[in-house]
Amino acid sequence: MSADLPPVPIGSMIPLTGPSAADGAEFRKGMIFAVEELNARGGLLGRRFEPIFADTCRQTAEEVVAAARWLIEKHKVHAIINGYNIGAQNSEYEPIADAGIIYVHANTLLQHHDTVMSDPDRYFGCFMADPADYWYGPGFIKFISWLRDSGQWTPNSDRLAIISGSKPYSIVIAQSMAAAAADYGWRLCFGPRIIQTPTNQWRDVIEQVRETQPAVVANTHFYAGDLAYFQRQFMEKPIDCLVYLQYGAMHRTFTDIAQEASVGVIVSSVIGLLRDDMGKRFEARYNARFGEGSTAGIGCQTYSNMHHYAVAAAMAGGSGAPGDFEQNRKVAFAMKGMIYRSVQGVIRYHPQWQAVQPYPVVTHDPSLGMPHIFYQIQDHRRPLSMIAPEPYNTERFVLPPWMSGRRPAAKPAVG
Amino acid sequence: MAEAASGATERADAAALSELRAGLEAVPAGVAIWSADRALSYANQRFRRTFEFPIAAGVSFDAFVGDLVASREWLLPGAPEEWERAERADFGRDKQGDYVLADGRVMNLSQAPSEGGGMVQTLTDVTSVKRNEGALREAKEAAEATDEAKSRFLRAANHDLRQPLASLKILIYNCMREADETHRAEMLHAMSVAVLIMEDLLGALLQIGQLDAGRIQPRVTSFQLSQIFERLDIQFRHQAQEKGLRLKFVTPRGTVATDRALLERILSNFVANAIRFTEVGTVLVGCRKEGRLLRIEVVDTGRGVRDEDRERVFEEFYRAAEERRGQKSGLGLGLNIVKRLADLLELPVRLRSQVGRGSIFSVTVPLGNIWHSEGGEIEISEMVGGEFAGTPVLLVEDDDILRRSMTQLLQRWGIEVHAAADEAEALELGRSGVAISLIIADYNLKSRTGIDVVRALRQQFGVETPAMIVTADAEPRVLESIREEGLPVLIKPVSPPRLRVLMHNLLFEPGLIFGSRQ
Numbered sequence: 001m002s003a004d005l006p007p008v009p010i011g012s013m014i015p016l017t018g019p020s021a022a023d024g025a026e027f028r029k030g031m032i033f034a035v036e037e038l039n040a041r042g043g044l045l046g047r048r049f050e051p052i053f054a055d056t057c058r059q060t061a062e063e064v065v066a067a068a069r070w071l072i073e074k075h076k077v078h079a080i081i082n083g084y085n086i087g088a089q090n091s092e093y094e095p096i097a098d099a100g101i102i103y104v105h106a107n108t109l110l111q112h113h114d115t116v117m118s119d120p121d122r123y124f125g126c127f128m129a130d131p132a133d134y135w136y137g138p139g140f141i142k143f144i145s146w147l148r149d150s151g152q153w154t155p156n157s158d159r160l161a162i163i164s165g166s167k168p169y170s171i172v173i174a175q176s177m178a179a180a181a182a183d184y185g186w187r188l189c190f191g192p193r194i195i196q197t198p199t200n201q202w203r204d205v206i207e208q209v210r211e212t213q214p215a216v217v218a219n220t221h222f223y224a225g226d227l228a229y230f231q232r233q234f235m236e237k238p239i240d241c242l243v244y245l246q247y248g249a250m251h252r253t254f255t256d257i258a259q260e261a262s263v264g265v266i267v268s269s270v271i272g273l274l275r276d277d278m279g280k281r282f283e284a285r286y287n288a289r290f291g292e293g294s295t296a297g298i299g300c301q302t303y304s305n306m307h308h309y310a311v312a313a314a315m316a317g318g319s320g321a322p323g324d325f326e327q328n329r330k331v332a333f334a335m336k337g338m339i340y341r342s343v344q345g346v347i348r349y350h351p352q353w354q355a356v357q358p359y360p361v362v363t364h365d366p367s368l369g370m371p372h373i374f375y376q377i378q379d380h381r382r383p384l385s386m387i388a389p390e391p392y393n394t395e396r397f398v399l400p401p402w403m404s405g406r407r408p409a410a411k412p413a414v415g
Numbered sequence: 416m417a418e419a420a421s422g423a424t425e426r427a428d429a430a431a432l433s434e435l436r437a438g439l440e441a442v443p444a445g446v447a448i449w450s451a452d453r454a455l456s457y458a459n460q461r462f463r464r465t466f467e468f469p470i471a472a473g474v475s476f477d478a479f480v481g482d483l484v485a486s487r488e489w490l491l492p493g494a495p496e497e498w499e500r501a502e503r504a505d506f507g508r509d510k511q512g513d514y515v516l517a518d519g520r521v522m523n524l525s526q527a528p529s530e531g532g533g534m535v536q537t538l539t540d541v542t543s544v545k546r547n548e549g550a551l552r553e554a555k556e557a558a559e560a561t562d563e564a565k566s567r568f569l570r571a572a573n574h575d576l577r578q579p580l581a582s583l584k585i586l587i588y589n590c591m592r593e594a595d596e597t598h599r600a601e602m603l604h605a606m607s608v609a610v611l612i613m614e615d616l617l618g619a620l621l622q623i624g625q626l627d628a629g630r631i632q633p634r635v636t637s638f639q640l641s642q643i644f645e646r647l648d649i650q651f652r653h654q655a656q657e658k659g660l661r662l663k664f665v666t667p668r669g670t671v672a673t674d675r676a677l678l679e680r681i682l683s684n685f686v687a688n689a690i691r692f693t694e695v696g697t698v699l700v701g702c703r704k705e706g707r708l709l710r711i712e713v714v715d716t717g718r719g720v721r722d723e724d725r726e727r728v729f730e731e732f733y734r735a736a737e738e739r740r741g742q743k744s745g746l747g748l749g750l751n752i753v754k755r756l757a758d759l760l761e762l763p764v765r766l767r768s769q770v771g772r773g774s775i776f777s778v779t780v781p782l783g784n785i786w787h788s789e790g791g792e793i794e795i796s797e798m799v800g801g802e803f804a805g806t807p808v809l810l811v812e813d814d815d816i817l818r819r820s821m822t823q824l825l826q827r828w829g830i831e832v833h834a835a836a837d838e839a840e841a842l843e844l845g846r847s848g849v850a851i852s853l854i855i856a857d858y859n860l861k862s863r864t865g866i867d868v869v870r871a872l873r874q875q876f877g878v879e880t881p882a883m884i885v886t887a888d889a890e891p892r893v894l895e896s897i898r899e900e901g902l903p904v905l906i907k908p909v910s911p912p913r914l915r916v917l918m919h920n921l922l923f924e925p926g927l928i929f930g931s932r933q
Contacts, residue, residue, distance in 0.1 A: 061912055089919075091912035111915075114797045114827060134800045138790055146785045149669050158668075166923045171802040179800070183639045183790055185668035194923055360786040389786055 007050035008043070008319050010035070010309075011071030011080040012302065013064060013092070016055040019223075020086075022253070023298050027083035028053055029290050030299030034306035036289075044313050049306075052077060056085050064088035065095060072099045078319035078328075079309055083301045084108060086169060090115045097122045100325035102332060104305045106130040106271055110172055113353040120352070124332050129305045129347055130271035131358035131370060133169045136220075137176025139361045139372040140244060140268065143388055144216055145184040147242075152397050155215035156240060161190035163205055165197040165221030165246075173220040173246065189214050197221045200229035209239065216242045224248035228257035235261040238402035242266060252295070255380045264400025267384065268374045270358050271344055273297040275386055275394050282343040304342035312338060345370040345392075360389050445538030449476055451531050453506055462538055465522065476534075477503050490515045507534045513541060521545040574749060576617070578687050579609040582653045596848070608649045633674035633760055637783030639790070640667045640711070643679045644700065651686050660693055662686075665701035671709055672783030677756050681764075684749040685713035685776045693717035693773070705779065712777040719770040728766065729754040753778075797828050802919065804829030807849060811841045811856040811868050812885075817907075821855075824911060837861060838868045845875045853921055858886035858893065858904075866900050881921040885909055903928050 012031050015024035035049045043049055052075045054067035064085050071077045072095060079102035085092075090111055096103045102125045110132040116123045144160075147153040160181055164174035174192035181188055189212040195205055209217055217239065219230055227245045231254075234243060248254060249267040258265075273279045273296055282303075286296035312334035313319040320327030336354070340347040348368050350357055359369030371392050375384035378398060385395035436457070439446050445462030449455055453476040463470050468482045480502045484495045491498045491514070511525030523539045583606060590602045644664045655662035671678075682700070689698040696716030703710045720728055729750045757764040757778060768774035798804065808830050812818040815836075822832045833849055835841035837860055845851070854872055856865030869882045884897045887907040897904045903917055920927045 061916060089912040089915050091910070094910075094912075110795070110800055111797055113795070114801075117796075118827070132795075134795055137800075142785055142788065145668070149785055168802045168919055168923075171923060172800060175802070175804065176800055180790060183641050184785075184788075185639075185641060185666060196924065196926065364787045 005047045007048040008313075009050050009052055009075050009077045010306070011052050011054060011068075011075060011077035013054050013056050013067040013071070013080060013082050013085060014302075015057060015059055015085065016053065018057040018059070020059065022251075022295075023083060024055075026295050026298035027302045029286070029294060030083070030302035030304075031081065031306055033286060033289055033299065034303045034310075038307070038310050044310060045318055047318075049310070056088075059085040059087045061088045061091040064092045068092040068095045072096070072101065072322050076321050077101065078313075078321055079104070079331075081302060081305045081309055082106065083298070086167065089168075093123060093126055096126065099322035100328050101125055101320065101322055102309060102328055102335070103127065104129050104309055106301050106305070108133045108169065108270065110134040111168075112355055116354045117352055123354070125328050126354060127332075127335060127349060128353075128355035129301070129308070131356050131362070131372070132353075133172045134176045135270060135358045135361050135372065136173040136246070136268065137178075138180040139270070139358060140177055140218065141180040141184050141186065142361065143266075143268070143374050144186070144242065144244075146388065147397060148185075153242070153399065155242075157213065157215045158185055158187045159189035159212060159214045159216075160186045161209045161212055161214035161217040161241075162188065162192040163190075163209070163217070163219045163221070164192045164194045165219075165223075165226075166194050167197065167222075170194075170197070170220040170222060170246065174218075177218060177220070186216075190217075192220075195221065198223055198226050200226055202230040202233045203236075206230075206234055206239075210237075214239065214241045216244065218244040218246075220246045222246040222248040224251035224253035225257060228254045228262070231258045231265060232261045235402065240402075240404055242400065242403070244268070249377070250297075250375060250384060255377065259380055262377045262380045264398075264402060265377045266374060266387075267377070268372060270372045271301060271370060272373045273300045273344055274371070274373075274392055276392070278341075279343050300343050304340075304344060304347065308335065308338070308340045308342065308347055311340065339368065341367075366391060444540075445536075447536040447538075448529070449506070449534045449536070451533045453477065455479065456533070462536075465538055476506055488517045490517070507532065513545070574752075576613055578654070578683070579612045579650060582650060583609045583613075585653045585657055605649055605653065608646070612646065612650050633677060635672055635674055636789050637670050637672045637785070637787040638675050639788055640669070640671050640702065640709070642790075643675065643682060646679065647682060647686055647700065650683065651690060655690055655698060658690060658693075659695070660690060661697040662690070663697060663699045665699065667702040667709070667711075669702075669704070669709060670783040670785040670788045671780045673760055673762065673780045675789075677760055678762075678778070678780065681753045681756050681762075681778050682711065682713065684753045685778075688749055688776070689713050689715035689717060689774070696773070704782075707782050708779050709782055710777050710779045712775050714773065714775045716773040719772055719774050720766060720768040721770055725766055725768070729764075798826070799829060801829045802923075805831060806852050806922065807831045807833065808853045808855060808918075809841060809844060809849075809851045809872070810834045811837070811854070811860065811865065813837055813857060813860050817857075821909075824914075828915070838863050838871060841868055841872060842875060845872055851876065851880055853918065854880055854882035856882065856884055858884050858897065859888060866897060866902065869900075869902060881925070883917055883921060 012027070014027045015021055016028065031051045035051050038044070039048050052071060054071050056063050056067050065088065068080065071080060080096065082105040084106045086107070090109070093103070093115055104127045106129050108130050109128070112126070112128040113132060116126055148155055162174050162177055164170045171192070171194060178188055178192050190209050193205065219227065221227060227248045231243065231245065243264070244266045247267065247269055249262070249265055250269060255262045273283065282300060283296040286299055287294055313331050315334040315338070316327065316330035318327060319331060336349045336351060345359070346367060346369055347356055349355065357363050357369045358372045359366050361372060363369035371389060373386055373392065374388040376387050376395070376397060378385045378395070386393050387395055387397045439457070439459045442459065442461070445459060445465050447455060447458040447462045455470065455472055455474045455476070457472065458470055466483065467486050467488050470479065480499050483489060484491070484499045507528045509527050511523060514522050514524060516522060519542070520540060521542045523541045524536065526534055526536045529535050586602050586606045586609065590599055590606070593599045593602060644666055648662070648664050651662055686698065686700065693715045694717070699714040701712055701714070703712065753764060763779045765777045766774060808825060810818065810821060810825065810832055812821060812834070813836050818834050818836065822834050825832045833844050833851065835844055854869055856868050858865040860868060865884045865886070869884070873880055873882070882902055884902050884904045885907055886893060886897070886904060889906050894904055903921070905913060905917060
C-alpha cells in the first residue's frame with residue numbers, strides 16, 4: 001500500500017448509544033475487522049480504507065439523517081456501510097442520493113423496495129443487504145406448515161394467533177403472516193392485534209389469546225427484554241401451542257431474563273451467521289480479535305457488507321467521493337452483478353429492488369439467496385439450535401416442554 | 416482362314432466384354448450377375464463396396480445371402496433366418512425392396528431374371544430420396560395436425576368458456592338489481608375473477624391446441640392446492656347456487672407438485688361436469704393422502720355413470736344419452752380434455768360411480784416440497800404488503816395538482832385514498848358511509864381552514880378520528896393555532912418520510928405524536 005495515497009473514507013451509521021447499543025458495538029467491531037483484513041491485503045487498489053463511525057443513538061429519522069449529513073459533508077465518505085437503523089423510514093436516502101455515494105444497510109424494510117423502484121436513477125447507490133421484513137410472514141407460515149406436513153408436530157387445530165408490536169416492522173410482519181396463513185391451511189383466530197410497545201405487560205393479551213385456543217401464537221414485537229417478559233408471563237400458565245417470537249429472542253438478553261422459560265421458543269432471522277465451516281472460522285477469528293464475549297452473529301453484517309463493497313469498488317476501478325456519480329455508478333453496477341457468498345449466506349441483489357432475496361421463500365436455490373433461518377431455544381445456556389431450512393440446519397425441532405406430546409396423525413389428510 | 420476368323424471373333428468378343436465390364440463399372444448403381452447355377456458371374460465395384468464382407472466371382476448366391484445376414488449391416492425385416500430362407504427361395508424372381516443399412520444409408524435392392532435361368536441384381540442408394548419423402552410426410556402430418564388442432568381448439572374454447580360466461584351472466588343480472596353496496600362489491604369482485612378465469616382459460620386452451628401438436632411442455636412447480644380451490648369456488652359458486660346445489664370445498668393442507676394451470680383445468684372440468692349432472696344434493700371437492708401422493712376427488716350426488724360408459728366418458732365428443740336427447744349443453748369435450756391433460760402430466764385419473772347415487776372423479780398428484788411452494792407474493796410492494804395497506808384515508812386538498820400528487824404517493828403505500836377538494840365534498844364522502852381511519856387536511860382551504868373541516872368531520876363521524884394538517888403557511892401564529900387544536904402539522908412541501916412517520920404514529924403509536932412534530 002502506498003503511504004502517499006489518501007485513504008478511502010467509509011462511513012458507518014451505528015447506534016453506539018441508546019437501546020440498540022449492544023448491536024451497535026458489534027456492528028462497529030464487524031467494520032473494524034473487515035477494514036483491518038482488507039487493509040492487510042492492500043486496501044482498495046493501494047489505498048487504505050478508513051472507517052468513520054457516526055452514532056445514531058435512538059435511530060430516529062432526525063438522528064440518522066444528521067449522521068448521514070455529517071459523514072458526507074464533514075468526512076466526504078465514499079460509502080456508508082451499516083448494520084441496521086430502525087425508525088429512519090428512509091429519510092437518510094435523500095442526503096445520500098443527493099451526494100451520489102454508495103449506501104449499504106440491513107434495515108430489513110419493505111419500503112426500501114418502493115423507494116428504490118420509485119426512482120431507480122436517483123437511488124442507484126442504495127442497497128439493502130438483507131431481505132425485507134415482509135418475507136418473515138410467508139417464511140414463518142411455510143415453516144409451521146413444514147413442521148405440520150412433515151409430521152414433526154401435530155397441531156391441535158388450524159388456529160393461529162398473531163400479536164404485533166406497534167413499530168412498522170412488527171406490523172408489516174404481522175400482516176404478511178396473516179395474509180399468507182389461509183393458503184397454507186391456517187385460520188386466524190386472533191389478531192393481528194397491535195400492542196403499544198415497548199411494554200413488559202403481556203398478561204391481558206395472553207389471556208385473550210388463551211380464549212381462542214390457538215395451535216400457534218406469534219409475537220412480532222422484537223425487543224429482547226419485552227419478549228422475555230412475554231415468555232415468562234406466558235409460562236405462568238402455558239397454552240398448548242407453539243410460540244414464535246420475532247428476532248429479539250435471539251439475543252442473549254432474552255435468555256438472560258427468561259431463563260428456563262425460554263426453552264422451546266422458536267425465533268427466526270432473515271440474516272444470521274451460518275454454522276458451516278466458513279461461519280465457524282469467522283466466529284473463531286472474530287472472537288480471537290475482540291474477545292469471547294463478542295457476538296459474531298451480529299458483527300458479521302457490517303463485516304460482510306464492507307467486504308462485498310470493497311470487491312465491487314476494486315472491480316469498478318476505485319471508489320467515488322461525494323459528487324462522483326460516474327464512479328459510484330460503476331461500483332453500484334459491480335455490486336448488482338456480483339453473487340457474493342458471505343458468512344451469512346449469499347448476497348445477490350435483485351435487479352429492481354436492490355435488496356437481497358430470501359431463501360427459500362423467494363429463491364429456491366440456496367446459492368442465490370440469503371437463508372431465512374429458524375432457531376429453537378433448546379437449552380437456554382447454549383447457543384440457539386438452527387432447525388431450518390436445509391441445507392443450513394444443524395439440529396431438529398423438539399416439542400416445547402409446555403406442550404402435550406401428540407403422535408403424528410395416521411388419518412387421511414382430509415380437511 | 417476359319418481360325419483367323421475365329422480369332423478375330425474372339426478378340427472382338429473379348430473387346431466387347433471388356434467394354435461391357437467398363438460400362439457396368441460406370442453405372443451409378445451396384446450390379447451383380449448371377450448364373451443359372453446360382454454362382455456369381457460378375458459384380459461391379461459399387462456392388463462389392465456396399466458390403467463389408469468380400470464377394471469373389473464364383474461365390475454361391477446362398478453363401479452371399481448367408482454372409483449378408485451374418486454381417487448384421489443390414490436392418491432386415493423380420494427374423495434374419497426367415498429372410499435368408501425367403502431370399503434363397505426367391506432366386507430368379509422379379510422383386511425389389513428398400514433396406515436401411517447400419518450406417519444410415521437406405522439402399523434399394525432389385526432383382527430380375529435373366530435369360531437362361533440366371534438373375535441380375537441392382538443396388539441403388541436412395542437415401543436422399545427417402546429422406547425427402549420422410550420430410551414431406553412429416554410436413555404433411557404436421558399441417559394436418561395443426562388443422563385438427565385448430566378445430567379442437569375452437570370446440571374446446573366453446574365448451575370451456577361457457578362456464579365462467581354463465582357465471583358472469585348470472586352475476587351481471589344480479590348486480591343490476593342489487594342495491595346493497597357491499598353485496599354489489601362482492602359480485603363485482605366475483606365478476607373480475609370470472610373474467611380472469613376466462614383469460615386463463617383462453618391461455619390454457621391455446622396451450623391445448625399446442626398440446627395436440629405436441630408442442631406443450633408442462634411447467635411443474637410446488638404450490639398449495641388451496642389456491643386452486645379458492646379460484647374454483649369463485650368460478651362455480653354462483654352456478655351451483657342457481658341450481659340449488661351445495662358446492663363444498665374441503666380446503667386441503669399440503670403442497671403438491673405439478674403444473675398448476677393444467678391441474679386447475681382438470682379440476683375445473685370435473686366440477687363443471689359434477690354441477691351439470693347433479694340435480695339435487697352436493698358437490699364436494701376434497702383430498703385423500705396416499706403415501707407421497709394426494710388424491711383430489713370431486714364427489715357428486717348426481718345421476719352417475721353406467722359401467723359400460725366408464726371408459727367412454729373420456730372420449731372426445733362423448734355425451735350421455737340423456738344429454739344428447741335434451742340437447743342441453745356441452746360438446747362432450749370436458750373429460751376428454753381432462754384425459755389428455757392428465758396423460759401429459761402423467762397423473763392417474765379415476766372414476767367411481769353408481770347409477771342414481773353419484774360419481775367420484777379423481778386425479779392423483781404427487782406431494783411437493785412446501786419450502787418451494789409458490790405463493791402470489793413474489794411481486795411484493797408496499798401497495799400490498801406495507802403497514803398502511805388497505806387503510807382508508809380522507810384527503811382534503813383544494814389544489815388539484817397537489818391533491819393528485821398526494822393521492823398518488825399515498826396509493827403507492829397501499830392506502831385507500833378518498834380525496835375531496837373542500838369541506839362539502841369531504842362531508843359528502845363521510846355521509847356515504849366510508850369508514851375513515853385518518854384525515855389529512857390542507858390548512859388554507861377556500862373559505863374554511865383545515866381545522867374547521869377536521870372538526871366538522873369528527874362531529875359527523877361521532878369519533879375523534881386521527882387527523883393531521885398540512886400547510887404551506889409557516890407563520891408561527893398559524894402553526895400555534897393548529898397545535899392548540901391538538902392537531903399535528905406538516906409543512907409543505909411534505910417530505911414523504913416525515914409524512915410516513917406521522918401517519919404511523921397517528922394510527923399505531925399515538926403516544927409518540929408530540930415527539931414527531933415539525
